[in-house]
Amino acid sequence: MIDNWLDIALAQLGKKYRSSGAFVAFVMNASQKQPVNQTGDWSSEIIDLTHEVYQISPVPESSPGDLLFWGIAQQPYSVGIYVGGAHYIAVNEKDATVQVQTLTHNWYPTFSGSTS
Template sequence: MAGKWLDVALTQLGNSYHSSSAFVAFVMNTSKIGTNNKNSLWSPTLIDLVHEVHDLKKIETARPGDLLFWGKPDHPYSVGIYVGGKHFISVTEKDAMVKVQILNDNWYPEFVGSVF
């Protein structure tokens, strides 16, 4: 199931977004993936994205297609889409471009949001 929105995310490589949450909302809405709340559209606001996922869990249980969040559930500051193998797709802090990135100890997500 993750394949569809991962494919959409990959088509955005090199594009610019004003925030990581705007990128994730675009991918989810383009893929027509429903949210956990009554509104069927994903919000480009980070705190709303946390509330729109179906389940929050620890990073060790991440599966491809899950949303990776940096920060605390009540105060996230970045989000990306987990690809697998310690890779994720997100907007870089440096140049606001969508890139495949590698998880590392210097910048590791705090929690995961399951989409299904």
């Protein structure tokens, strides 16, 4: 497995994606991280991403590279990649561009999913 997801994600800064799921799927597939189902590539559908991580955990237990989800597990509406130190990389909901963002009280994920 190639562990270059951060380089790949950072190379996407400022680029536009149709959804947060499409961005995360691109990074995971390009870095060759395998989804838990091992049947193919990571999906760009956010609900599918929740089934492709190894373990769902509370956000404070997140490690760099884990996926952060907003919404309930049965119907998440946004996803990003945790960098560490209260930062994550995701598609900005306002302009559809990839940005490094900071976790805040007003925009805090509901759960995380381990990618390894």
